Amino acid sequence: MSRQPARVAVLAGDGIGPEVTAEAINVLNAVGDRFGHQFVFSSGLIGGCAIDETGAALPSETITVCSESDAVLLGAVGGPKWDNPTAAVRPEQGLLGIRKALGLFANLRPVKLVPALLEASTLKPEVLAGVDLLVVRELTGGIYFGPRQEASADDPTAFDTMLYTQPEIERVTRLAAEAARGRSSRLASVDKANVLASSRLWRRVVTEVVAKEFPDVQLEHVLVDAMAMHLIRRPSAYDVVLAGNLFGDILTDEASMLAGSMGLLPSASLGNALNSYGHPRGLYEPIHGSAPDIAGQGIANPLAAILSAAMLLRHSLGLEDEAQVVERAVESVLADGLRTRDIAWGARRIVGTAEMGNAVVQRIMQ
Ligand code: IPM
Ligand code: MG
Numbered sequence: 001m002s003r004q005p006a007r008v009a010v011l012a013g014d015g016i017g018p019e020v021t022a023e024a025i026n027v028l029n030a031v032g033d034r035f036g037h038q039f040v041f042s043s044g045l046i047g048g049c050a051i052d053e054t055g056a057a058l059p060s061e062t063i064t065v066c067s068e069s070d071a072v073l074l075g076a077v078g079g080p081k082w083d084n085p086t087a088a089v090r091p092e093q094g095l096l097g098i099r100k101a102l103g104l105f106a107n108l109r110p111v112k113l114v115p116a117l118l119e120a121s122t123l124k125p126e127v128l129a130g131v132d133l134l135v136v137r138e139l140t141g142g143i144y145f146g147p148r149q150e151a152s153a154d155d156p157t158a159f160d161t162m163l164y165t166q167p168e169i170e171r172v173t174r175l176a177a178e179a180a181r182g183r184s185s186r187l188a189s190v191d192k193a194n195v196l197a198s199s200r201l202w203r204r205v206v207t208e209v210v211a212k213e214f215p216d217v218q219l220e221h222v223l224v225d226a227m228a229m230h231l232i233r234r235p236s237a238y239d240v241v242l243a244g245n246l247f248g249d250i251l252t253d254e255a256s257m258l259a260g261s262m263g264l265l266p267s268a269s270l271g272n273a274l275n276s277y278g279h280p281r282g283l284y285e286p287i288h289g290s291a292p293d294i295a296g297q298g299i300a301n302p303l304a305a306i307l308s309a310a311m312l313l314r315h316s317l318g319l320e321d322e323a324q325v326v327e328r329a330v331e332s333v334l335a336d337g338l339r340t341r342d343i344a345w346g347a348r349r350i351v352g353t354a355e356m357g358n359a360v361v362q363r364i365m366q
Pocket of ligand 2 (some may be wrong): 249250253
């Protein structure tokens with residue numbers, strides 16, 4: 001990258017968000033030092049901390065900072081302080097809002113078994129052998145964004161609407177099928193077409209797009225309840241899994257257990273907007289939440305945030321080799337027995353957030 005510095009917007013957020021993103025930034029700087037790239041970081045408020053300071057979960061300055069960046073690194077949002085379900089402003093609105101504002105319609109959540117962590121999973125090793133999934137979750141549609149009504153004193157009825165349009169399904173299908181092509185060319189699309197109208201449209205559109213544009217991709221449809229079962233029965237049977245917003249949210253928490261811990265899984269949210277390098281201006285975040293119970297103690301697992309930084313290098317900056325160096329560094333610290341408390345099973349050494357981050361940095365610099 002003998003090019004201009006990469007501009008990264010950092011939205012650290014709440015709870016353990018700031019602690020884990022600090023380690024991801026250290027890792028990016030280490031990659032910069034080793035490979036001669038430059039990163040310029042700017043920060044923005046999101047979630048509970050934004051509500052405290054500005055009254056809004058997603059201040060407009062934050063959207064501006066993100067739109068002017070090549071990529072966004074996000075920590076986590078939310079916490080008990082802002083948990084009142086009747087509050088008009090909630091931290092999660094910040095997260096949903098930034099995804100929508102940046103047009104990030106596809107969320108990539110890779111789930112790969114780390115052999116060193118086989119014992120950290122609650123599942124049997126023979127079930128986990130060979131797990132290597134990529135879940136593509138639709139991120140800006142479905143029941144998260146459809147028309148809704150909150151219950152009120154006058155009308156104690158509430159509803160949310162699972163609404164999908166054909167173009168929304170087409171674009172995320174293309175992205176998932178493209179990803180499948182780069183892997184084993186197998187794609188499993190998840191829906192509830194035996195009950196939901198939006199799922200019947202989903203199934204029809206996915207079928208048409210794949211048949212017309214990706215005839216080489218092997219497509220199967222799986223009902224979401226069956227997929228919940230298959231994921232713990234024979235997870236290695238799947239490669240790329242495509243799901244709507246809500247189904248993808250639920251299935252990826254389940255799938256995180258295949259990798260050993262939520263603390264390990266990164267994600268990339270992508271759309272059509274390109275950055276100054278001609279790559280997607282993505283948003284990168286761990287799939288875990290703000291973990292308020294352990295926030296501020298320096299014990300959170302920074303690896304999901306660090307692996308999110310690796311995805312940032314890959315997808316938004318086109319730095320595949322650098323991304324792999326980070327991923328190998330993470331594998332290497334785990335193989336050496338370093339563990340944060342969430343993956344402490346069989347640990348040779350339990351370390352804190354900063355120590356884990358430093359260990360990854362050290363291996364990058366080797
Ligand atoms: C996720 C989270 C979010 C979601 C919440 C915090 C709004 O669970 O990224 O998976 O449901 O999308
Ligand atoms: Mg979730």
